[in-house]
Amino acid sequence: MYKILANTIFLGKDVHFLPDCHSTNDIALQMVRLRxxxxxSIIICGHQTKGKGQRGNVWESEAGKNLTFSLVLKPDFLDITDQFLLNMSIANGVRIFxxxxxxxxxxxxxNDILIPGEGKIGGILIENTFSGNSWEHAIVGVGLNINQKSFFNxxxxxxxxxTENIFDLNELFRVLITRIEQSYLSLKRGKEKEIKNAYLTHLYLRDQRAPFESRGEKFWGEITGIDSFGKLNIRLDSGEIQTFDLKEVMFLE
Incomplete structure (x- = not known):
């Protein structure tokens, strides 16, 4: 169904289409290990039954309606302490698309993709593997809701x-991979400051007072940005700025 891409430099020159699978990230990891x-390389699935989201959530996707795939990358030009830059780069590419x-x-x-006033339209889950202080590979899972109109969530x-339109998944896949590749190559060229600035500019609830919860306690604060490790900085009403990792804070909006 999905063909090798002619309009990219290296992404999508090897495309594996699976009509059904449990998780493209799991399949991609298995294929990497088997060389x-x-x-x-891209593993794309027509119907992903157990797609993974952040916090161990399952990604709901109707068969043949959406784009669910995984990319195999080797970002060994990045220090492993800067791995969140990869997340920002991929998120920027999806947003631009x-x-x-x-x-x-x-x-x-x-790395959830939101449309304000409408809801969540997509998500990204990156699973990195290292050997000591070196990258082995990164499996980049992307799920985007395209033609599905009914959701349990x-x-x-x-x-x-x-938009009330129906889209050609093949055409959107081609454009999306192009946008992701452009953003990734920008990171590879050392455009780290531009990538971070673009991510922060479009960060949901940045500089807006909103409710959160951490360790069972609810509080109000303003997202001010992220630290060098990708943790979230929130300014409390007291003026203090606290830093939270992925499982340490929940959005209550």
Whole structure:
């Protein structure tokens, strides 16, 4: 169904399409270990039954309606302490792609893609493997709701639901991979400051007072940014800035 991409430099020159699978990230990792794929390979699935999200959540996806795939990357030009730059780069690429179709797109830390007033339209899950202080590979899972219109989760939405149009998945896949590759190559060229600034500019609830919860306690604060390790900085009403890792804080909005 999905063909090798002619309009990219290295992403999508090796595409593996699976009509059904449990998780493209798991399949990609298995194929890496068996040396069946290399950097730039893409595993894409027509119906992903157990797609993984942040915090161990399952990604809901109707068969044949959405884009669910994993990229194999080897970002060994990055220090492993800067691994969140990879997250920011991929999120920027996905956001830029969606901005061709929607007026406002936000990234909810760390890597959910939101349409304000509509809901969550996509998500990114990156699973990195290291050997000592060196990268072995990064499996980049991307899920985007395209033509699905009905969701069990009331906070989910899609391109079709928002625009009332039906889209060609092959064409969108081609454009999306191009946008992701452009952003990734920008990171590889050392454009780290530009990538971080773009991520922060479109960060959901940045500089807005909002409710959160941490360790069972609810509080109000303003997201001010992220630290060098990708942790979230929140300014409390007292003026103190606290830093939270992924499992240490929940959005209550």
């Amino acid at each position: 069946q794929v290399s950097e730039g 969606l901005e061709d179709y929607l007026p406002v797109v936000k990234v909810k830390w760390p 009331s906070k989910a939405t899609s391109l079709a639901k928002i």
